[in-house]
Amino acid sequence: MTHDPRLRWALYCLLAVLLIALPFAVDAVLGRAWVRIIDVALLFIMLGLGLNIVVGYAGLLDLGYIAFFAVGAYCYALLASPQFDIHWSFLTLLPLGALVAAVFGVLLGAPTLRLRGDYLAIVTLGFGEIIRIFLNNLNRPVNITNGPQGITLIDPLGLGGVALNQTYTVAGITFAPVHSYYFVFLACAAAAIFISLRLEDSRIGRAWIAIREDELAASAMGINTRNLKLLAFAMGATFGGVAGGLFASFQGFISPESFTLLDSIMVLCMVVLGGMGNVGGVVLGALLLTALPEALRYAAPLQKNWLGEVYVDPSDLRMLLFGLALVLMMLFRPAGLWPSTTRRRELAGGEKAHAGR
Amino acid sequence: MDIFLQQIINGLVLGSIYALVALGYTMVYGILGLINFAHGDICMIGALTALTVAQALAAMGVPAPLALMLAALAAILVCMMLGATIERAAYRPLRQAPRLAPLITAIGVSILLQYSAALVWGKQYLSMPEIVKPTEIAISGAHLTDLQAFIFLLACAVMAGLLWFIKASRMGRAMRATEQNREVAGLMGVDVDRVIAFTFVLGSAIGAIAGLMVVLYYGIGHYFMGFMLGLKAFTAAVLGGIGNVGGAVLGGLLLGVIESLAAGYIGDLTGGALGSNYRDIFAFLVLIGVLVLRPSGLMGQSTGDRA
Numbered sequence: 001m002t003h004d005p006r007l008r009w010a011l012y013c014l015l016a017v018l019l020i021a022l023p024f025a026v027d028a029v030l031g032r033a034w035v036r037i038i039d040v041a042l043l044f045i046m047l048g049l050g051l052n053i054v055v056g057y058a059g060l061l062d063l064g065y066i067a068f069f070a071v072g073a074y075c076y077a078l079l080a081s082p083q084f085d086i087h088w089s090f091l092t093l094l095p096l097g098a099l100v101a102a103v104f105g106v107l108l109g110a111p112t113l114r115l116r117g118d119y120l121a122i123v124t125l126g127f128g129e130i131i132r133i134f135l136n137n138l139n140r141p142v143n144i145t146n147g148p149q150g151i152t153l154i155d156p157l158g159l160g161g162v163a164l165n166q167t168y169t170v171a172g173i174t175f176a177p178v179h180s181y182y183f184v185f186l187a188c189a190a191a192a193i194f195i196s197l198r199l200e201d202s203r204i205g206r207a208w209i210a211i212r213e214d215e216l217a218a219s220a221m222g223i224n225t226r227n228l229k230l231l232a233f234a235m236g237a238t239f240g241g242v243a244g245g246l247f248a249s250f251q252g253f254i255s256p257e258s259f260t261l262l263d264s265i266m267v268l269c270m271v272v273l274g275g276m277g278n279v280g281g282v283v284l285g286a287l288l289l290t291a292l293p294e295a296l297r298y299a300a301p302l303q304k305n306w307l308g309e310v311y312v313d314p315s316d317l318r319m320l321l322f323g324l325a326l327v328l329m330m331l332f333r334p335a336g337l338w339p340s341t342t343r344r345r346e347l348a349g350g351e352k353a354h355a356g357r
Numbered sequence: 358m359d360i361f362l363q364q365i366i367n368g369l370v371l372g373s374i375y376a377l378v379a380l381g382y383t384m385v386y387g388i389l390g391l392i393n394f395a396h397g398d399i400c401m402i403g404a405l406t407a408l409t410v411a412q413a414l415a416a417m418g419v420p421a422p423l424a425l426m427l428a429a430l431a432a433i434l435v436c437m438m439l440g441a442t443i444e445r446a447a448y449r450p451l452r453q454a455p456r457l458a459p460l461i462t463a464i465g466v467s468i469l470l471q472y473s474a475a476l477v478w479g480k481q482y483l484s485m486p487e488i489v490k491p492t493e494i495a496i497s498g499a500h501l502t503d504l505q506a507f508i509f510l511l512a513c514a515v516m517a518g519l520l521w522f523i524k525a526s527r528m529g530r531a532m533r534a535t536e537q538n539r540e541v542a543g544l545m546g547v548d549v550d551r552v553i554a555f556t557f558v559l560g561s562a563i564g565a566i567a568g569l570m571v572v573l574y575y576g577i578g579h580y581f582m583g584f585m586l587g588l589k590a591f592t593a594a595v596l597g598g599i600g601n602v603g604g605a606v607l608g609g610l611l612l613g614v615i616e617s618l619a620a621g622y623i624g625d626l627t628g629g630a631l632g633s634n635y636r637d638i639f640a641f642l643v644l645i646g647v648l649v650l651r652p653s654g655l656m657g658q659s660t661g662d663r664a
Contacts, residue, residue: 055457059457061457061460061461063464111645111648111649112645112648114652115648115652118390118391118392118456118460119595119648119652121392121460122392122588122591122595122644123641123644123645123648125588126588126640126641126644126645127641129588129637129638129641130638130641133635133637133638134638137635261584265464265468268461268464272461276457316472316475316476319468319471319472320468320469320472320473320476322465322468323465323466323467323468323469323470323471323472324465324469325465326461326462326464326465326468327447327462327465327466327469329461330451330454330458330459330461330462330465331447331450331451331462334454334458
């Protein structure tokens with residue numbers, strides 16, 4: 001990055017123009033399906049950044065992160081759909097979803113954060129499953145979540161008479177729903193990036209990183225490790241809750257199927273692959289891993305051409321690659337594709353620091 | 358009364374399988390301080406291998422006991438090789454790395470095993486040929502099949518053998534020494550790398566037996582079956598005190614009984630509002646409960662760092 005402020009502003013403006021033009025360019029060149037993929041990628045950037053606070057900054061391995069996404073999504077879906085015939089505005093529901101997710105984060109964190117990291121991993125994994133089992137079964141005796149069928153006809157984002165699931169034409173430019181949602185998601189993702197960057201440099205962020213590097217030393221320095229770890233959990237959950245609400249309104253339909261362990265693992269992959277603790281790395285990881293399954297869709301015809309039969313289902317191939325990526329990244333490039341500077345130093349010095357034990 | 362007794366019997370049989378899997382977790386954790394997430398999936402590979410071999414042999418008309426023995430042998434061999442390979446390729450290079458790294462690797466290995474299995478065996482449920490036809494024995498109103506009795510006794514025999522092995526053999530002594538202090542054990546002439554590799558191989562072999570028991574008991578196998586099995590066995594290990602071999606046995610049996618009783622009675626207790634489809638959450642509730650109330654488990658010593 002350059003240090004000349006004028007040049008930097010010019011670069012930011014250029015980036016903004018590019019991002020605004022992006023959906024229309026993609027629509028024209030690759031088709032509308034790819035605009036949708038970009039929308040999803042923006043959601044995953046938000047999720048990745050939320051998990052990055054927990055895993056990357058505070059060094060707590062959370063394997064049930066998708067549960068917060070689910071909580072946010074169901075919170076929105078239940079209060080803005082014909083399910084109970086409640087139709088609240090997203091202006092209330094997104095903050096509410098964030099709050100409820102944060103409460104869940106604290107509820108999960110409070111009993112477990114006293115424990116060492118690997119227990120936390122298993123408990124969060126279990127928590128993610130519990131949430132999914134409940135969502136799947138809370139259709140009786142009182143029908144709350146509609147069980148495995150999920151909730152349909154969820155209200156789109158909208159203010160006044162303008163709802164984002166309609167196509168509008170403003171000044172000769174056609175805004176399909178995917179375009180409108182793109183701008184909403186872009187704004188939210190930009191906010192998430194901004195908050196993450198500011199958090200990293202803040203007193204809280206530095207405390208998190210201190211806890212990650214050495215919890216004992218951090219608490220000796222007067223850091224209240226338990227409260228700060230809880231805060232990391234709640235903050236990460238907040239990102240997930242907002243993203244969940246946006247997801248529910250974007251899809252118009254949600255079911256427990258969308259919130260499995262594999263989705264948690266996928267978000268974790270994004271953070272690990274891109275670079276734990278580095279905002280740019282997480283964004284890169286989210287973009288790469290959202291695009292990968294789409295690219296793998298071409299794998300089926302390729303196999304057919306070369307081998308005469310489809311041996312590996314593309315979605316299985318994706319999971320195989322995820323697993324392999326997690327192992328290989330940890331073995332050969334533990335700091336990620338785009339590592340943060342502290343993390344790189346820590347991992348490079350790891351051998352020396354631990355050899356004495 | 359008979360329902361109660363029946364649930365206890367089912368629980369003990371199920372619990373003995375959990376205990377076998379829990380042994381694999383607890384031995385590795387005791388020595389490396391690593392939760393081997395892939396252990397449940399190693400059991401799954403063992404289960405599916407045994408299932409395939411049994412299917413093939415049953416089709417050839419091999420008598421049941423021989424088919425079962427060969428299936429078990431094949432499963433144990435495959436799992437031992439798998440355990441050794443995983444330890445060598447994925448965990449050994451990371452032994453000095455920060456905590457998070459081997460944990461993430463373990464998750465990666467677990468996913469790799471699951472989807473490799475999906476590739477080999479497909480994603481449908483596979484059914485075990487009924488080579489042993491269970492006959493029922495009635496005990497004061499409850500039923501016990503000879504298959505259940507066989508599983509329970511075999512599990513007890515394996516566990517007793519393992520406890521004896523760790524206590525009495527030279528390798529067992531080396532394992533205990535490595536667990537207490539890896540560096541000092543190395544200074545005393547213990548080949549630490551070999552002991553750790555052996556621990557993985559031993560745990561995987563026991564896991565293979567557990568996997569065979571699962572397919573014998575339920576009659577079906579599936580590429581994703583290792584996930585729940587692993588989670589519950591881990592809970593059992595934590596319940597007994599992770600790192601403690603005797604604790605894993607106790608925790609496994611206890612968890613099996615708790616789960617059976619809870620799943621059996623939840624419908625009555627809540628007036629039918631909650632059914633046995635909530636069965637799988639009891640293990641997690643037990644896990645969270647133990648971690649809050651007594652993180653060192655029933656038989657673990659409370660060392661500040663471990664909890």
